[in-house]
Amino acid sequence: MKSILFKFIANALALLVAVWLVSGITLGDGETTTGGKALTLVLVALIFGLVNLVVKPIVKILAFPLLVVTLGLFTLVINALMLMLTGWIAGDSFEVNGFGSAVLGGLIISIVSWAVNLVLDRD
Known part of the structure; x- marks a missing residue:
């Protein structure tokens, strides 16, 4: 149970960093309050987690030949597509404007969630 909570927190923090760093990714509109943005972030993190849990493994299986040929670099494209689907x-x-923003956001989310999971998931 802790692992699910840690992954959820890591996804939420990673999405927050991506929204902060990438200009093409926006959370709510400009008039949303801080509490509203926090609630939106929680809901988007939940959606992102479900997309990564259900859709991403299917896409990775279907894209396995491309993953092998590109030595795993196609994972960046898959992560971008999962972010756009979210x-x-x-x-x-939650808006992702363009594929370039999605690729950069996916890369940032991967790095930040890896680092947060590394820090939080210690036994």
Whole structure:
């Protein structure tokens, strides 16, 4: 149970850093309060976690030949697509504008969530 909570917190923090660093990724509109943005961040992290749990393994299996040929670099494209899918599901509350922003955001989310999981998931 702790592992799920740690991964959820890591996803939320990673999404927050991506929203902060990448200008093409927005959370809520400009008039949303801080509490509203926090609630939106929690909901988007939940959606992102579910997308990564359900859709990402299927896409990785289907893209296995491309992953082998590109020595795993196609994972960046898969991460970008998962971020764009999250933005599509979340609607206006979370927007990813363009594939370049999605690739950069996916890279940032991967690095930050790895680092947060490394810090939080200590036995």
